[in-house]
Amino acid sequence: MAEQNFIDYVKICCRSGDGGAGSVHFYRDKNNPKGGPDGGDGGRGGHIKLKGNANQWTLLHLKYRKHVIGGKGGDGGSNNQKGADGKDIILEVPLGTVAKNSDTGKVEFEITRDGETKILVEGGRGGKGNTHFKSSTNQAPRFAQPGEKGVESWKVLELKVLADVGLVGLPNAGKSTLLSVLSAAKPKIGAYPFTTLRPSLGIVAYRDHYSFVMADIPGIIEGAHHGKGLGLRFLRHIERNSVLLFIISCESQDIREEYDLLLGELGAYSEELLDKSRLLAISKCDLIDTEMETMLTQELPKGIDSVFISAISGKGLLRLKDLIWEKLHDQPE
Numbered sequence: 001m002a003e004q005n006f007i008d009y010v011k012i013c014c015r016s017g018d019g020g021a022g023s024v025h026f027y028r029d030k031n032n033p034k035g036g037p038d039g040g041d042g043g044r045g046g047h048i049k050l051k052g053n054a055n056q057w058t059l060l061h062l063k064y065r066k067h068v069i070g071g072k073g074g075d076g077g078s079n080n081q082k083g084a085d086g087k088d089i090i091l092e093v094p095l096g097t098v099a100k101n102s103d104t105g106k107v108e109f110e111i112t113r114d115g116e117t118k119i120l121v122e123g124g125r126g127g128k129g130n131t132h133f134k135s136s137t138n139q140a141p142r143f144a145q146p147g148e149k150g151v152e153s154w155k156v157l158e159l160k161v162l163a164d165v166g167l168v169g170l171p172n173a174g175k176s177t178l179l180s181v182l183s184a185a186k187p188k189i190g191a192y193p194f195t196t197l198r199p200s201l202g203i204v205a206y207r208d209h210y211s212f213v214m215a216d217i218p219g220i221i222e223g224a225h226h227g228k229g230l231g232l233r234f235l236r237h238i239e240r241n242s243v244l245l246f247i248i249s250c251e252s253q254d255i256r257e258e259y260d261l262l263l264g265e266l267g268a269y270s271e272e273l274l275d276k277s278r279l280l281a282i283s284k285c286d287l288i289d290t291e292m293e294t295m296l297t298q299e300l301p302k303g304i305d306s307v308f309i310s311a312i313s314g315k316g317l318l319r320l321k322d323l324i325w326e327k328l329h330d331q332p333e
Helices: 175-182 231-238 255-269 271-275 290-297 317-328
Strands: 009-015 048-052 067-069 089-093 097-101 107-111 117-121 152-159 163-168 200-206 210-216 241-249 277-283 305-308
Touching: 009 117, 048 097, 048 107, 067 089, 107 117, 117 152, 163 175, 163 317, 175 200, 175 210, 175 277, 175 317, 200 317, 210 317, 241 255, 241 317, 255 271, 277 317, 305 317
Parallel strands: 009 067, 048 089, 163 210, 163 241, 241 277, 277 305
Antiparallel strands: 009 152, 048 117, 097 107, 097 152, 200 210
16 A cells, blocks of 8 residues: 555544434324323434454544534434434444543453444433333323434544564564565665654465465654654554564664664553564664574573564575564464
């Protein structure tokens, strides 16, 4: 998808429909000129709903839709006829969309399955007709409930990219180049920080016609968990990845220190990120010889599988895909 067409955050004003009014009516016919109350209930107002759509990857279609209004419920009728429910408004969203209250920031729910439908804002309840209020002391009630007003609320929709593998690294570590070589994705590539401003997804082909999804996400910087740079937007997407692939350039002055920095930013944002499977790839290894690679091996952090790669020469890419596949299939169900 074109970079400018990837939208992962929208804020919309939702107003659910008003409920219909209950009816004040009495049964009348030629044989029963003074029948009892038979006013029907009003219909509920239209809900605002979210529905998961596995064929969508962005919130672009909602970017300019700032107001969403549900239909009004119909009023109750005679003969205990209930008013029609107001028209529901269904917004289709990509899987991984999180709905939040704009004022409090509280997460209300998340859409994770195709076809999953949840109510974002409930419509107003319909009023009860006068038949509900008859009693032994009031057999002809001349009142009914009005419909409940709909709710108006600002909501924030955020998309957390769903991918098997998320690329983690400082800006200009070689993440975009790697994704472009391993998949058919065409992320923007340049020799300067923050080339990637929005997530890019690519399907990586593996042995025997298998595949997995890899996400190139804006580079992390020190202080990202405080919102510096593209920090919070980056970290939001990392939450939905099964395996984290750390990319550190062989040109780094201290590979272990850079890895600790990246790990620290993830843990400061959410300790749950530290429980994910991790791999380390040392990129741009077409720039070094075997002797330098041996020296760098001594600097690698302990406790994490690592591989030296080059997206330009293809060095280590098959080994990298093997390691990723092993990690993905070592995940608990």
